[in-house]
Amino acid sequence: MSARLVVLVSGAGSNLQALLDACTDPAYGAAVVAVGADRVGAGGVERARSAGVPAFELPLEAASSRADWDAALTERVAAHAPDLVVSAGFLKLAGETFLARFGGRFVNTHPALLPSFPGMHAPRDALAYGVKVTGATLFVVDAGVDTGPIVAQVAVPVADDDDKATLHERIKVAEREMLVEYVGRIARSGFTLDGRKVTIP
Numbered sequence: 001m002s003a004r005l006v007v008l009v010s011g012a013g014s015n016l017q018a019l020l021d022a023c024t025d026p027a028y029g030a031a032v033v034a035v036g037a038d039r040v041g042a043g044g045v046e047r048a049r050s051a052g053v054p055a056f057e058l059p060l061e062a063a064s065s066r067a068d069w070d071a072a073l074t075e076r077v078a079a080h081a082p083d084l085v086v087s088a089g090f091l092k093l094a095g096e097t098f099l100a101r102f103g104g105r106f107v108n109t110h111p112a113l114l115p116s117f118p119g120m121h122a123p124r125d126a127l128a129y130g131v132k133v134t135g136a137t138l139f140v141v142d143a144g145v146d147t148g149p150i151v152a153q154v155a156v157p158v159a160d161d162d163d164k165a166t167l168h169e170r171i172k173v174a175e176r177e178m179l180v181e182y183v184g185r186i187a188r189s190g191f192t193l194d195g196r197k198v199t200i201p
């Protein structure tokens with residue numbers, strides 16, 4: 001039976017699209033059963049609907065408090081009974097309620113080689129620092145900002161003439177491939193956690 005994925009997005013949703021495409025192969029072992037966004041009109045929501053996947057929009061601004069938003073997000077996601085929740089360009093931090101429900105089965109993809117350049121502006125920060133190699137990281141979400149145990153990483157070279165957009169686009173090509181590979185492996189085999197060490201059997 002396919003693992004049930006709920007994917008959270010904020011923007012264009014190219015990582016979501018890569019997962020939707022991968023899931024069309026039954027051997028992949030996963031199905032995107034719902035998509036959630038923290039804003040109205042995210043490209044990822046359109047992609048979900050085009051693929052026939054139910055999608056919901058839950059802006060933080062529409063909630064009376066951060067805690068209420070977090071509780072609502074938890075309920076909306078839980079309604080789809082996910083085996084794994086994937087944050088794929090979801091630009092909000094999930095709160096305590098969400099982590100209590102989905103901790104250990106909630107992964108996030110980030111456009112840098114963590115622990116370097118956490119936060120919202122990783123490609124810009126990597127360029128500003130002058131690194132020659134950056135990349136993407138898939139990790140198990142914990143209560144910190146991009147601090148959770150690392151599932152997978154992929155390295156990407158920085159070109160001399162990169163700006164943050166060209167660098168981010170190069171990262172995203174490698175990131176999508178990593179995301180598809182490792183979400184599939186987790187869907188098919190699960191993973192174990194020993195301290196910070198993640199192992200996929």
Ligand code: GAR
Nearest residue numbers: 011012013014015089109110111119
């Ligand atoms: C991805 O590069 C993802 O790692 C990044 O947003 C992009 C979303 O692209 N996430 C973060 O920066 C989170 N801190 P997409 O909407 O095309 O999938």
